[in-house]
Amino acid sequence: xxxxxxxxxxxxxxxxxxxxxxxxxxxxxxxxxxxxxxxxxxxxxxxxxxxxxxxxxxxxxxxxxxxxxxxxxxxxxxxxxxxxxxxxxxxxxxxxxxxxxxxxxxxxxxxxxxxxxxxxxxxxxxxxxxxxxxxxxxxxxxxxxxxxxxxxxxxxxxxxxxxxxxxxxxxxxxxxxxxxxxxxxxxxxxxxxxxxxxxxxxxxxxxxxxxxxxxxxxxxxxxxxxxxxxxxxxxxxxxxxxxxxx
Amino acid sequence: xxxxxxxxxxxxxxxxxxxxxxxxxxxxxxxxxxxxxxxxxxxx
Numbered sequence: 001x002x003x004x005x006x007x008x009x010x011x012x013x014x015x016x017x018x019x020x021x022x023x024x025x026x027x028x029x030x031x032x033x034x035x036x037x038x039x040x041x042x043x044x045x046x047x048x049x050x051x052x053x054x055x056x057x058x059x060x061x062x063x064x065x066x067x068x069x070x071x072x073x074x075x076x077x078x079x080x081x082x083x084x085x086x087x088x089x090x091x092x093x094x095x096x097x098x099x100x101x102x103x104x105x106x107x108x109x110x111x112x113x114x115x116x117x118x119x120x121x122x123x124x125x126x127x128x129x130x131x132x133x134x135x136x137x138x139x140x141x142x143x144x145x146x147x148x149x150x151x152x153x154x155x156x157x158x159x160x161x162x163x164x165x166x167x168x169x170x171x172x173x174x175x176x177x178x179x180x181x182x183x184x185x186x187x188x189x190x191x192x193x194x195x196x197x198x199x200x201x202x203x204x205x206x207x208x209x210x211x212x213x214x215x216x217x218x219x220x221x222x223x224x225x226x227x228x229x230x231x232x233x234x235x236x237x238x239x240x241x242x243x244x245x246x
Numbered sequence: 247x248x249x250x251x252x253x254x255x256x257x258x259x260x261x262x263x264x265x266x267x268x269x270x271x272x273x274x275x276x277x278x279x280x281x282x283x284x285x286x287x288x289x290x
Contacts (some may be wrong), residue, residue, distance in 0.1 A: 015258040048270055101290060107285050115251075117251040121251065121255070121258070124255065125257045125258055128259075128261040128262045128265070129261065129264070131261070131262055131265040131266070131269075132262075132264070132265045134265075135266070135268040135269045135272070136272070137261070137265045137268050174275075181286070182286050190254075225280045226259060235254070239250065239254075242250035242251075242253075243250060246250070
């Protein structure tokens with residue numbers, strides 16, 4: 001338990017106060033690791049099914065931007081109303097699937113085969129980090145959490161500035177550039193996104209240890225899903241940059 | 247390079263191998279071997 005004294009995650013969905021006021025009553029059951037794993041699996045299947053459908057259905061391609069916006073709104077609902085996770089986490093997964101399917105199709109047209117590589121790399125990273133976490137090779141110490149939290153915040157700030165600059169037909173070159181600095185930046189973002197998975201594992205373990213209520217299983221699954229989607233998109237971007245130099 | 251994705255697999259493989267090594271070392275320290283060979287008695 002001492003490992004979790006000051007819980008800190010770079011993932012905005014998994015903030016330190018999440019479990020503080022969430023104690024389970026005896027009637028509703030408690031959060032378990034198995035339950036969270038099952039709900040993560042269900043959410044991932046929904047994302048994959050929705051993405052596959054959007055990929056092969058041309059009518060869905062125009063929904064990429066609206067689905068990104070609705071996805072953001074649903075994410076906010078999940079953050080502020082975790083008790084409704086059983087409705088809004090699957091909804092978030094389905095909507096994000098539409099966005100990911102369309103984006104992936106566009107990338108695959110530009111660089112054939114890139115999506116399969118990105119999917120395998122994402123799940124490969126998840127598996128490797130899960131093993132590293134279970135073996136104790138990587139521990140979510142307080143300094144580790146602080147470092148990842150700061151780096152994630154820095155990246156989010158940079159992306160926000162880039163988003164605002166986009167309205168003035170400008171942007172931060174390093175984010176989209178395929179030169180050496182651009183690739184190093186993308187690789188750094190991939191590493192930070194991957195290390196966020198460790199914080200998510202720690203967060204879920206903390207919830208199960210503290211006996212958080214059953215509905216927090218959906219919340220834990222949601223946090224992991226957010227990180228996995230971010231990691232996939234960053235790997236896709238990095239692969240696109242590397243392929244564009246060939 | 248023919249396939250740039252290969253570079254990205256290197257850290258994943260290294261982390262996996264190091265984790266497995268750590269797990270093997272841990273189980274060794276506990277005195278619990280992964281495989282136990284027992285002496286087979288006559289007519290067993």
